[in-house]
Amino acid sequence: MSWTSFPKLELHLHLEGAADPAFVRKLADEKRVDIRAAFDEQGNYAYSSFEEFLHVYEVATQALRSPLDFQRLTQSVLENLAEHNVIYAEAFLSPDFCGDRDLVAWREYLAAIQEAHVDGVTLKGIITCIRHFGPDKAKETALCAAETAGDFIVGFGMGGAETVGEQRDFTYSFDMAREAGLRLTTHAGEWRGPQEVRAAIRDLGVERIGHGVRSIEDPSLVKELAETGVVLETNPGSNVALGVYPSWQDHPVAKLRDAGVKVTVSTDDPPFFHTNMSHEFDMLERTFGWGEEDFKALNATALDAAFCGDETKQDISKLLEAT
Ligand code: ADE
Ligand code: ZN
Numbered sequence: 001m002s003w004t005s006f007p008k009l010e011l012h013l014h015l016e017g018a019a020d021p022a023f024v025r026k027l028a029d030e031k032r033v034d035i036r037a038a039f040d041e042q043g044n045y046a047y048s049s050f051e052e053f054l055h056v057y058e059v060a061t062q063a064l065r066s067p068l069d070f071q072r073l074t075q076s077v078l079e080n081l082a083e084h085n086v087i088y089a090e091a092f093l094s095p096d097f098c099g100d101r102d103l104v105a106w107r108e109y110l111a112a113i114q115e116a117h118v119d120g121v122t123l124k125g126i127i128t129c130i131r132h133f134g135p136d137k138a139k140e141t142a143l144c145a146a147e148t149a150g151d152f153i154v155g156f157g158m159g160g161a162e163t164v165g166e167q168r169d170f171t172y173s174f175d176m177a178r179e180a181g182l183r184l185t186t187h188a189g190e191w192r193g194p195q196e197v198r199a200a201i202r203d204l205g206v207e208r209i210g211h212g213v214r215s216i217e218d219p220s221l222v223k224e225l226a227e228t229g230v231v232l233e234t235n236p237g238s239n240v241a242l243g244v245y246p247s248w249q250d251h252p253v254a255k256l257r258d259a260g261v262k263v264t265v266s267t268d269d270p271p272f273f274h275t276n277m278s279h280e281f282d283m284l285e286r287t288f289g290w291g292e293e294d295f296k297a298l299n300a301t302a303l304d305a306a307f308c309g310d311e312t313k314q315d316i317s318k319l320l321e322a323t
Pocket of ligand 2: 187
């Protein structure tokens with residue numbers, strides 16, 4: 001069966017990473033920016049390793065220059081989400097790509113992003129620093145986050161190369177965001193092992209982990225996650241596309257869930273990985289036999305773990321109950 005019309009929640013989605021390659025090429029042409037090297041002959045994003053993926057990702061952002069570009073991008077991302085009946089999404093937003101972390105510029109980009117609207121899709125933002133850009137830039141990003149925290153900006157997080165530096169290098173930024181009332185998540189346990197997940201919880205005090213799937217390599221960590229309720233934002237299609245796991249069959253999402261860990265499922269950067277939320281659900285059914293009850297439970301976990309306020313949660317809950 002196809003799960004396209006089933007309502008879905010998505011908690012781990014990078015806004016720039018959700019840009020369709022055709023959309024990015026059009027913007028680049030308009031601005032006469034030459035980013036042809038980012039695409040293969042079929043017009044898809046071209047990369048063959050995680051490092052290359054991060055590079056192509058950053059090259060593609062060169063086409064996104066103005067607040068209006070980000071408004072158009074957000075509009076197209078919302079339209080894509082609506083096609084897969086994603087009724088609630090949290091998008092990672094990076095001030096690094098929106099005026100180089102300048103607070104005045106960031107406010108303009110943010111206002112433009114919030115202009116985008118599609119009926120039936122509620123969007124919230126998680127401001128995200130980029131690990132391989134280093135702790136000093138992360139502090140500037142955290143300031144953007146602290147200054148714009150509110151109904152729309154609900155969280156702070158970190159993406160980028162997990163293989164660079166340590167989680168503890170970013171304690172200052174995460175503390176600043178927490179003091180501003182933001183909820184916290186960070187990428188960990190995608191490329192490094194269980195120790196990285198432990199470090200994220202210990203040093204940054206996050207309540208959700210981006211990916212976190214390599215926790216499966218340490219049974220005592222799996223037990224701890226189940227007991228403490230730290231939520232994993234898993235992205236199986238992303239992990240298979242980037243080679244963290246050779247196939248869906250090898251992906252630990254079902255084992256983690258069955259061990260009592262709170263797991264959610266998202267797409268990460270859908271066009272890069274030739275996926276979308278319907279495809280993730282279809283693959284979960286095909287690979288692990290998940291069905292309606294499993295997907296309802298997955299939605300309940302995601303709603304509980306969402307960083308939005310109670311009023312939004314109640315609205316989403318009513319929509320889920322009505323289906
Ligand atoms: N930024 C966008 N996608 C990412 C991923 N899968 N891991 C780390 N940083 C990212
Ligand atoms: Zn990610």
